[in-house]
Amino acid sequence: MIGCRQDCRHVFYCSDECEQQHWDKFHQYECPFLDKIFALHDFNFNDDVINYARLVMRMLTHRLLEVLHKPHDMSIKDIWISRSHFDKFSMEKKKEFEVVAKILTEYILTGLIPSKIKCSHESIDFIQSFLPDTTDAEKVEINDFHFWFTEMTHLCLFSNDAAIIEVTKCLLIKVYILICMEEINALFHITFALEGYTHAPQTYAMGMYPSAAFVNHSCSPNLARFPVQEDRDNVRVGDVVFFATRSLKKGEELCYSYLEREYELYRKEQVNANEIIEAQTKRKQRLKEEFFFDCDCTRCFNESKGNLDTSYAALVKELKCTKSECKGWLIPSFEKYMRCEACGTSP
Known part of the structure; x- marks a missing residue:
């Protein structure tokens, strides 16, 4: 060093x-x-x-x-x-x-x-x-x-x-x-390298990405992002790559989540309405305190009524790592297959 x-x-x-x-x-x-x-x-x-x-x-x-x-x-x-x-x-x-x-x-x-x-x-x-x-x-x-x-x-x-x-x-x-x-x-980069994939990710870098600042928030996003870990022909270390989390319709607004994506309620076999409403209330309050807006996305509307959101349920099913103890989500690799950002395994 x-x-x-x-x-x-x-x-x-x-x-x-x-x-x-x-x-x-x-x-x-x-x-x-x-x-x-x-x-x-x-x-x-x-x-x-x-x-x-x-x-x-x-x-x-x-x-x-x-x-x-x-x-x-x-x-x-x-x-x-x-x-x-x-x-x-x-x-x-x-x-x-x-x-x-x-x-x-x-x-x-x-x-x-x-x-x-x-x-x-x-x-x-x-x-x-x-x-x-x-x-x-x-x-x-x-x-x-x-x-x-x-x-x-x-x-x-x-x-x-x-x-x-x-x-x-x-x-x-x-x-x-x-x-x-x-x-x-500002955006943070995250890593699981410090404490392992069974722990929540740790932030290790932050930067200003002006173009990304114009992408709006949704609690059921159709975009996610990951940091570039090594230089390649068209990207370099420090760049942020956005990718679609599902098929997009023509004219559909692109949104990603300003907060870490939750999944616990959507993995439980049984969940009651009060749990859903409480989680949505806390998320909405955090968005208001940190980003100064009231979220009115479809997921917030559904969960405020005590119902799980079907679009977010599909996102969790498709992109959350299937290892029960792993905290990571699937991201696309440059080799054109999906892998877990935390444990590195592929579905």
Whole structure:
């Protein structure tokens, strides 16, 4: 295992070539700042916060490469059209986002602004254009901004004039909105490699997939997805592949489940109506809390009446691994047969 050349202890590589590529593209910018990201643990923030802070940091580093006209595979504009729902998060979440936004704005101001920018006029132009404009920025309030900005003036050697204050506040708000976009639209990869196929899958990576963000949810989805595990001719590691879970009709909307697919009730020999209604209520509440919408799909309607949904029953029958102890689902392999994502067996 190869460590960081600066001994930051936060990244490791499989080879010297891998380390060099990552250093050239990202880590030269991110390395000096990762200690500050991981220090969020000291403020009782959990690993989930660290993970999304690192993802947004990577999105900001991508943006620098875009601004400097270096090769990149995603534009900030692809992400910026996503919905943020900035006004719907709980007060606790909003406070958390403010803390992370201030740290990541500091990253932009101290780590990403090119050293060639020397004068205030160039700095103002860079800060102003670093993230796209949004009308949502006018509706977001950041607590203790002036106290935070006073600390920033010492770190960035900025002059404390009205123009610098205004563009910095606007940048901070835009970073806050970007965090909200990430929280709503980011996708996780899952693996069974850590604890085995008899346990629930573990998340091991997260990323922004702008096109996938436009696919709506259904509790009885006609799409499912899996992460690419090795480079091939038309896909590479990190890509997400969507596949149909059943035959599709012309004009039918494509939907996948934003939550993990449940199957326990649909595997029981006998299930009563109260169990079905309780499970549907919990699922609906979770969708409302995490994604801010009320699901009105056919499965929700049927289960709210205490009835199992026939389309979802068919999905479980066709795609749930038949091993009684296995938690995995069947996915298509690149060899054109179905296999279990967890135990690897084929039906």
